Structures are given as structure tokens and as C-alpha cells.
Amino acid sequence: MSKPSADKTQVYFKRFINGVKKRNPGEREFHQAVSEVAETIFPYIADKPIYHKMQILERMAEPDRVVMFRVPWTDEEGNIRNQRGYRVQFNNSIGPYKGGLRFHPSVNLSVLKFLGFEQTFKNSLTGLPMGGAKGGSDFNPKGKSDIEVMRFCQSFMTELHRHIGEDTDIPAGDIGVGAREIGYLFGQYKRIENRFVGVLTGKGMEFGGSKIRTEATGYGAVYFMQNMLEYKGDDMRGKTVAVSGSGNVATYAVEKVNHLGGKVVTLSDSSGFIHDPDGINTEKLDFVLDLKNVRRGRISEYVDKFKGSSFHEGRPWGVACDIAVPCATQNEINREDAEVLVKNGCMGVSEGANMPTDLEGIHVFQSAGILYAPSKAANAGGVAVSGLEMSQNSARISWAEVELEKLLKDIMLKIHDSCVEYGKKGDHVDYLAGANIAGFIKVADAMLAYGHT
Ligand code: NDP
Secondary structure, X not given: OOOOOHHHHXXXXXXXXXXXXXXXXXXXXXXXXXXXXXXXXXXXXXXXXXXXXXXXXXXXXXOOEEEEEEEEEEOOOOOEEEEEEEEEEEEOOOOOEEEEEEEOOOOOHHHHHHHHHHHHHHHHHOOOOOOEEEEXXXXXXXXXXXXXXXXXXXXXXXXXXXXXEOOOEEEEOEOOEOHHHHHHHHHHHHHHHOOOOOOOOOXXXXXXXXXXHHHHHHHHHHHHHHHHHHHOOOOOOOOEEEEXXXXXXXXXXXXXXXXXXXXXXXXXXXXXXXXXXXXXXXXXXXXXXXXXXXXXXXXHHHHHHOOOOEEEOOOHHXXXXXXXXXXXXXXXXXHHHHHHHHHOOOOEEEOXXXXXXXXXXXXXXXXXXXXXXXXXXXXXXXXXXXHHHHHHHHHOOOOOHHHHHHHHHHHHHHHHHHHHHHHEEOOEEOHHXXXXXXXXXXXXXXXXXXXXX
């Protein structure tokens, strides 16, 4: 079939996206995630009528199932509190549903549908047999006691347990869900089901966790940047790096940048960012890890401890850097932020967080021609090692750290190379188009094989 004109492809794209908006009113983040993918998939499938005939993208933009439930719990004062829990099982064409749980007041259906949709493509890119899902609650663990978090997690799992399973749906952590929460959730699952199986990933090492899982997302995002730089004959040594966030992904991104000879000068949280022109070395990073994971404090406390650093409100993108690694949350880089980064000489962005750059910001990076690694490729290291945790649990074995780090590195390189294969345009690589197309093909072809399901 000859390729329809670009205008006609644009008409098909608009019709599709208007349909998504109409069926999912008010779900801004979900519209954004689907638009970002469809912008690159429509030109790719323009001369492939089977995907149109079988309505593949339309079906991929509809979750298989959404479960929504009430989560009552009792706070330390004896008040009964009510939260809303969700599990969005998006697509299990290439493996059981897999994706994190997010506990944050901003959680709603739109956010979880965008995350579940993205997860489907990301999991496909890893090359491992995992479908896409996401879940969570509007519960805010910040400021809650351990007992309150435990009660909430137990109540959440009391409903969730009937929808998940080691071959059905395997949740993991995300914002607000770390080692503590996974422990409480797994404990409750085991108690209700009386089965010890790998139904969650990100578990503690004592009960079936995998080495490198905690580090994997941050390490992977930096490996991806290193792969893009090496492809151009450059590397991380001597690069100044701006990182946002100060949670799981951010802290291990800092560690890997340091290993590779770069210098990280910023970290942030929802109250603002710190700027440390001398760089966040191992000693300073140890302080941040203790601050965030043990004392559960704020990043502003960094400046009381380390001379020469300063705290500012807002986001860190005005600080001059060679590389930016956003690791906090969605839409933390808008058009203005992207323009400032480019103006200050930023040559590459690797997204540790999910969808941290909005569509206008992405267009700024693309027209400036800088290296831009979208989250579904750059942060896939976390779920990849979760996939390896599932394999270890099934086989009841535990692999060595060096073996797992090598597997992580190899997976990130394979994802990079898939992006190049599908995104190369002359001398330039469009990593966004490459990631979307490579992730799409595997899921789409599995759906074709299943017929009209
Ligand atoms: P954490 O909860 O460990 O850390 C989140 C960090 O981001 C905190 O510093 C938090 O600050 C900050 N943050 C959260 N929301 C906002 C906001 N609205 N504005 C500004 N800062 C904010 O989460 P993770 O590190 O696990 O996750 C970070 C990102 O990485 C998310 O987008 C997540 O989906 C993505 N991701 C995580 C994976 C993982 O393995 N953990 C895997 C793949 C992607 P504060 O404490 O003030 O809220």
C-alpha cells in the first residue's frame, strides 16, 4: 500500500485523539500520554492497514479493566479515614500485568491510566514478558506514623489481593511506596492467601527481594544517557548534571552519575531544590539517603549541613547543566523550563520520572536537536529488574549483584539499540519515536495474533 499523505495521517491522528478525549472526559494526563504515543505511531502505521483494520491503537488506549475500591483505616487518634484505592490492568498481551503502586494525594484515574498506558510500552521495550498496569491511592504517607501506614497498607491489600497473583498481576513500588510499604503489603497478602509467592516486587532481601532492584531505575536512566552519549562518541565524564527529586530514582541516579565521572549539582522535593556547585559526592548522598529514608525529612535540610550549597523554591531547571535527569514526577518540565535548559547549554535529557516533560517541552528538545530519552525507555531499568525478581522468585533462587547489574546494563543497551533501529532519521536519532514504535510492535503483533479479543 502506498503511504497516505502527511495531511491525511494528521486527520486520522486528530480523529483518534478526539475520540480518546470524548471517551475519557477530563483525564488530562491520560490524553497527554496517548497523544505523545499516537503522534509517532500514526505515521509509522500509515502504510500498514492491518493495524487500522484491527483497531489496534484504539484497543491499546482502553484498559482491559479498572478496579476501584474503598480503603478505610483508623488513624492514631481513633478517627476513621476513607481513601480510594485503584488498580488499572491495562494490557496483558505479552505477559501478566506489571506496574507500580503510587500513594500520593494527586492520584486519580487519569494519572493511573496514563501510567498504565505508558507501562505497557515500557514493559514491552525491556524484552521481558510483562504486560502493563498501575495502581495506588490518594493516601499520603507523608507525616503519617509507621502504624498508620501499616494500617492503611493492610486495608488496601485486603481488597487488592483478590485482583492480583504471581501469574496475573504483580504490583511494585512507585511514589510514596518504598521498602516499608511493600513489606506491609506483602505481609498482608501472605496472611490472607496463606501462600508465599512473588506477587509483589521491590521486596526486602529477607523475603524474596532482588539485589539491585532499589537502584535499578536511577542506574538505568544514567546508563541510558551514557549509551546515547557513547553513540555520539562522548561520555559522562566531566558533565554537570541537574537531577530533580530526592527519592528512590533520584538518589541512585546521583550514585551512578558519580560512578561514571559526572557531577550532580541539584536535588529537589515538592518544597524546592538545593544547588550544590561542588557536587553531591558519596558522603553528601549518604546524608540524603538517611534524610529521606530514615528520618523522612525535607531536602532543604541539606544546606544546613553542607557549606556552599543553597536552597531555592521551584524547580532546578534554571541551574546551568550539560545533562538533566528529571526524577520527581509528571509534567515537571514545561515549555519555559525546556527553553531555559536548552539556552543554558543542556545537551541531553534522560527521564527517570514518568512523563516529566510535557508535550510542548518535548517539542522544544526535539527542535533543538538535543539527546532526549523518553521515560518509557530511560526508566525501564526498574521494571526490568522487577521482571528478574519475578524469575528468581519462580525458580526460588537468588542471583548475585554483579550478575544482575550486568543484566540491567545489557537490557538498557538493548532498549537504546531498539530506539536507534526505529528512530534513526539520517544522522539524528528520534528516541521518542524509536521507543514508541519498538514498544508498540510487540504488543500490537501479539494482539493481532489473538484475533478479536
Ligand atoms: P519517591 O517517592 O521515592 O520520590 C519522589 C520524589 O519526587 C520525592 O523527592 C518527592 O518530593 C518528589 N515529588 C513527588 N511529587 C512531586 C511533585 N508533585 N512536585 C515536586 N516534587 C515531587 O518516588 P520514586 O523515586 O520511586 O519515583 C519518582 C518518579 O520515578 C515517579 O515519576 C515514578 O513514577 C518514576 N518511576 C519510579 C520507579 C521506581 O522504581 N521507583 C520506576 C519507574 C519510574 P516530596 O517528598 O516532597 O513529595
